[in-house]
Amino acid sequence: MAMKRCRMIAGFVALGITTTVGAAGLGAGIGDEPKVAPRADGPMPSAKARSEGPGNSLAGELDHLKAQYEDAVWARSAPPPASATSKGDRADPAGIAPDYPGVVRRIFDLAATAPKDPAVRDAMLWIIEKAQNGSETLNPGEFALAASWLVRHHGDDPDAVRVGLRLDNWQTANRDHLLLGFYASAKGRESKGLARLALAQYLERKAMMAERSKKVEGRPAYVHDDFVRVDGTRYSQKEVMPDEEYAYLLHLKQCDVNYLRAESERLYEEVIADYSDVPYVTTRDRLLEALLRQPEPKWGGEPLTDEGRRKIEARIASHRSTLGRVAEARLDDWHNLAVGKLAPEIQGIDVYGNPLKLADYRGKVVAAVFWGTWCGPCMQQIPREKELVGRMKNRPFAMLGVNADADAGVARKVMEAQGITWPNWHDGEPGTGPIAQLYHVRSYPTVYVIDAEGKIRAKDAHGLALDQLVEKLVAEQEAAGR
Known part of the structure; x- marks a missing residue:
């Protein structure tokens, strides 16, 4: 069974939450009650085993773990081959779900050997990026661990801090912690500019959500309206808002909307005044750049074609800007595209x-x-x-x-x-x-x-x-x- 979309009812619709869709996804959701693959969090390998393992380095081991997971995701979501005509020839649609929590645990085991290594930073960013595709709600603990690690060990690294530029599409306690943590820990000019723009964007959206939350009465419910059974038929399922989400809704109700808006505007103006020329480059663009540097890059589980490469290069080029221009556009949106x-x-x-x-x-x-x-x-x-x-x-x-x-x-x-x-x-x-x-x-x-x-x-x-x-x-x- 796979949930493709959920629609909110019983008052929560007033929040107006929608799905943000990027031009390039980097992960896939995990269905309910799947068969579970062998766990990835076995004992740590010996030094000899590590030296003989994939990549022969910490970076190689981490990349191997991520690649194994991504390949398993794509294999599970791939359609059956055209030659599979009988039920016995076709793969079970439920498939074997990749053990995402196990992969994350193994990443943290490896990270403990060199917490400040850039390869560890990139692995933590990989975990955070999964939130853009829905897994944060499925595995909030993994997101929280990666967020804490990034703030503690990489809080002044621009390539860590820039992940916040794409986190304003959803508000959670974990994201609050990450973005405020970056704001507190950033010391260099580039890191400080990135942290301030990311927090400004996030607070702007949080103010809107806080205002809408005050109109919601009681504890909302969800209707998951696009479940698919093994036989291909669809069905809906209703559930009360989970405890963690309801707790954050209560937090939003307590927020001072005017303060959030004023702080967001102040941060935008600070970015324009002090960090205007800092390049605007998102983590997703960095990941795409890294993909293009691979000797045999894959996209969607298949070798990247020349046309695919050109599209990715065009996408990266189209996003090139500066923090100042982005902040000015946000303020223009605020002042000139406001309701009324x-x-x-x-x-x-x-x-x-x-x-x-x-x-x-x-x-x-x-x-x-x-x-x-x-x-x-x-x-x-x-x-x-x-x-x-x-x-x-x-x-x-x-x-x-x-x-x-x-x-x-x-x-x-x-x-x-x-x-x-x-x-x-x-x-x-x-x-x-x-x-x-x-x-x-x-x-x-x-x-x-x-x-x-x-x-x-x-x-x-x-x-x-x-x-x-x-x-x-x-x-x-x-x-x-x-």
């Missing part, structure tokens, strides 16, 4: 090559959806978006898409197959197109709701919250027009 501000005008070309302007929809409520065919959560939203468009037929409403596929032809093909009839700008690569940059889009899907006067009424509204807000604004516009 006029939405910036969009003029561009749609996926069919025709001119498309936002101004042409003044007088209607607009839901502007930033999406891509490569984005799983974006594709999952399409049926609900179609239902919304259907309900709003002949009413003052328009759904407009901003597509982030490099090839407009790919977008057209998917739109036609999915029955997407509303206009879509073609904005190119995710996060780098002119419209995404104008609106500072950092995750997909992102949805802006714009009222009939052209003012932003919500950012990142999804699901029931989007439906309810659109109905409210459309009804107001209809009443005003009578």
Whole structure:
């Protein structure tokens, strides 16, 4: 069984939490109650065994552990071969789950022999990066251990601190500890700049979550709505919010929202004043650079192709910036893309090559959806978006898409197959197109709701919250027009 997505109900929907999708994932989730592979946390090898082991070094052993785990993940998720026709020929969909906690324990055993070694740092960053793909909620203890290790032994290392630049997509006690720890331990100019920008981004998001948490009553529940049985059928499962998550929700309720926002803004301004020229390079970009340096790099469990290499190189190049420019964009987002501000005008070309302007929809409520065919959560939203468009037929409403596929032809093909009839700008690569940059889009899907006067009424509204807000604004516009 594999959980691909969870939807929050019973009040927690008010927090508006969505899935952040990067252009390059570095891991995979682990299903429920799988068969367990042999444990990776056996006794430490002798010096002789280590000298004869893979890589013949600490770095080699750590890389071997990580590679074994990644290969096992990809092998487990790979489709059965075309020749497998009978049930006996096909692999059990549950498969043998890689022993992630065991791998982490073995990493810590090796790390204890040289805690400040760069190879140990990189192994800890590998553990942290798994959080971007969901394993932090499955294995919070491993994340916490790696976070403490990084702060204690690598807190002034820019290549450790930069991991915080991508941790603002979710708020947890472990992330609080890591980012505040980096802020306290960073001493060098580059490390201090990275720590301040990372914390500013995190506190900005935390302030928003704290504000929304105050509207939540009681203990929320989740509905996991995309479980898959061995026979391929789907089913849903409801569960109460786990204790650790509920405890953090209670913490958010106690936070001073105004203080968090003021501190975030202060940190952005400090970055602009004192660290503006420091290069902005994320840990994920560093990992991709390291991948390209490998003699036989793999991507998705397969040898990296020349086309794949070019795409990775283009992705790395597209992210090049400075801390100052990123901080300025965040403040611009804060001050000029805030709820109540006029939405910036969009003029561009749609996926069919025709001119498309936002101004042409003044007088209607607009839901502007930033999406891509490569984005799983974006594709999952399409049926609900179609239902919304259907309900709003002949009413003052328009759904407009901003597509982030490099090839407009790919977008057209998917739109036609999915029955997407509303206009879509073609904005190119995710996060780098002119419209995404104008609106500072950092995750997909992102949805802006714009009222009939052209003012932003919500950012990142999804699901029931989007439906309810659109109905409210459309009804107001209809009443005003009578």
